Amino acid sequence: MANVGINDGRIVKIGDFKPNSSNIIDAQGLIVSPGFIDMHTHIDRGIVKPEGSNVKNYLTQGVTTVVTGNCGSGTWKVNEYFEKLDTLGIGLNVVHLVGHGTIRKAVMGRDDRDPTQEEMIKMNELMAQGMQEGALGLSSGLFYTPGSFSKTDELIELARTVKEFNGLYATHLRDESNYTIGLIASIEEAIEIGEKSGIPVQISHIKALGTPVWNLSDEVCKLIEDAQERGMIVMADQYPYMASSTSLSAAVIPGWVKEGGKSEERLKDSKLIDQIKKEMSENIIRRGGPESLVIVSYSPNHEFDGLSLAEISSVLKMSAVETAMTLVLEGSPSIISFNMNQDDFAYFMKKDYVMTSSDGSVKHPGIGKPHPRNYGTFPHKIKKYVLEDELISMQHAIRAATSLPAKMIGLNDRGQIKEGYIADIVIFNTKTIDGIASFEDPHQYSKGIAHLLIGGQSVIENDQYNGKLVGKTLKMNEYRK
Numbered sequence: 001m002a003n004v005g006i007n008d009g010r011i012v013k014i015g016d017f018k019p020n021s022s023n024i025i026d027a028q029g030l031i032v033s034p035g036f037i038d039m040h041t042h043i044d045r046g047i048v049k050p051e052g053s054n055v056k057n058y059l060t061q062g063v064t065t066v067v068t069g070n071c072g073s074g075t076w077k078v079n080e081y082f083e084k085l086d087t088l089g090i091g092l093n094v095v096h097l098v099g100h101g102t103i104r105k106a107v108m109g110r111d112d113r114d115p116t117q118e119e120m121i122k123m124n125e126l127m128a129q130g131m132q133e134g135a136l137g138l139s140s141g142l143f144y145t146p147g148s149f150s151k152t153d154e155l156i157e158l159a160r161t162v163k164e165f166n167g168l169y170a171t172h173l174r175d176e177s178n179y180t181i182g183l184i185a186s187i188e189e190a191i192e193i194g195e196k197s198g199i200p201v202q203i204s205h206i207k208a209l210g211t212p213v214w215n216l217s218d219e220v221c222k223l224i225e226d227a228q229e230r231g232m233i234v235m236a237d238q239y240p241y242m243a244s245s246t247s248l249s250a251a252v253i254p255g256w257v258k259e260g261g262k263s264e265e266r267l268k269d270s271k272l273i274d275q276i277k278k279e280m281s282e283n284i285i286r287r288g289g290p291e292s293l294v295i296v297s298y299s300p301n302h303e304f305d306g307l308s309l310a311e312i313s314s315v316l317k318m319s320a321v322e323t324a325m326t327l328v329l330e331g332s333p334s335i336i337s338f339n340m341n342q343d344d345f346a347y348f349m350k351k352d353y354v355m356t357s358s359d360g361s362v363k364h365p366g367i368g369k370p371h372p373r374n375y376g377t378f379p380h381k382i383k384k385y386v387l388e389d390e391l392i393s394m395q396h397a398i399r400a401a402t403s404l405p406a407k408m409i410g411l412n413d414r415g416q417i418k419e420g421y422i423a424d425i426v427i428f429n430t431k432t433i434d435g436i437a438s439f440e441d442p443h444q445y446s447k448g449i450a451h452l453l454i455g456g457q458s459v460i461e462n463d464q465y466n467g468k469l470v471g472k473t474l475k476m477n478e479y480r481k
């Protein structure tokens with residue numbers, strides 16, 4: 001128990017002193033924690049819009065800093081992106097990653113082949129531009145097209161460029177299941193990319209997806225820990241829910257169908273259809289069957305929102321495969337997929353190198369049934385896994401959301417309550433903290449965040465967001481100085 005003195009945006013004094021200020025927050029009975037840092041988000045698209053720039057669904061979770069550009073999707077035009085955010089005004093601090101998928105698509109389109117020498121040079125130029133303009137590193141989405149069309153060497157080359165700027169490599173693995181090379185080989189690939197280029201590796205949203213790879217968490221962690229013993233920095237992030245969320249297309253349509261952006265043509269090609277259907281059927285089973293794939297939002301018919309593929313196929317009187325194909329072609333919906341196992345999930349969460357992340361985006365209360373992680377990640381983890389299940393300690397949960405990610409990012413004056421540090425602070429109530437968003441009723445802001453300060457300025461006061469936009473864009477070349 002201590003007082004925390006803040007002046008000019010920084011923590012200046014901690015201890016048992018008499019506060020000499022009229023501006024006092026009484027935090028008696030509450031926990032005063034560093035603001036939460038979310039290592040893995042997809043808020044890029046939402047935060048650049050005026051109605052989304054406050055990122056309220058994250059502020060209400062106690063989040064003060066997020067990383068954008070994940071899963072291979074981030075822009076390399078960091079100056080342009082950050083200027084847009086600075087002009088608009090943003091609710092929280094933003095760190096950014098350049099996406100491999102984005103630069104590959106810009107240089108090579110959706111081609112399924114290796115880059116030519118000139119194309120590789122061009123990709124490295126875009127990568128270097130992103131780093132020069134302040135990116136933290138490179139993200140990849142090797143499961144998605146066009147990332148899936150690239151071989152390991154291409155990533156190593158780009159990672160070598162990142163090394164020149166001391167950045168890191170964050171990866172959505174090539175395979176979190178047994179779609180192609182399998183979970184274990186994918187972890188090995190991620191480590192190889194980091195090891196050969198000499199940069200830290202972050203395994204994004206770590207999980208064992210689908211029954212064929214259940215109970216492999218110890219093998220996955222052994223590979224990570226062996227690499228750490230060899231001197232590498234390898235960490236992971238995890239969202240605290242046992243269901244994942246992605247597009248229906250990514251989950252069930254084979255990657256080769258999307259080559260060259262010709263998926264619609266191929267899905268309607270009578271010569272290919274049998275093979276596509278066979279693979280789709282396997283992919284649906286891998287994901288736990290049609291009952292465990294739930295539609296988030298289907299724009300042609302919102303009555304399907306929140307229904308499973310099995311339920312929709314009985315409404316449409318079509319097979320699960322044909323239903324999935326129809327939905328992809330007509331509405332390209334996102335899904336929630338229940339595909340993880342409790343033991344793996346808990347095994348990962350207890351590791352001291354696994355950080356908390358949401359994998360979410362900007363959401364506004366309204367249509368669709370998005371994953372509750374968008375609204376509830378950080379409070380839900382504390383309420384469910386610290387206070388209720390006692391799977392991890394409060395200290396473990398707070399560290400995974402604060403000093404651990406700060407260290408990974410290299411934010412040398414954030415992520416701790418420490419004299420001289422920037423006053424990004426969340427004050428929460430253990431009696432009321434709750435990520436109440438559920439799979440059935442996801443559009444609910446979290447509870448229990450009593451106060452939130454970003455750079456010493458109050459944004460949540462007595463559980464209410466005051467509408468202020470005090471977040472900053474954080475360029476690596478500036479904050480690592």
Ligand SMILES: [Zn+2]
Pocket residue numbers: 070071141172204205
């Ligand atoms: Zn991802």
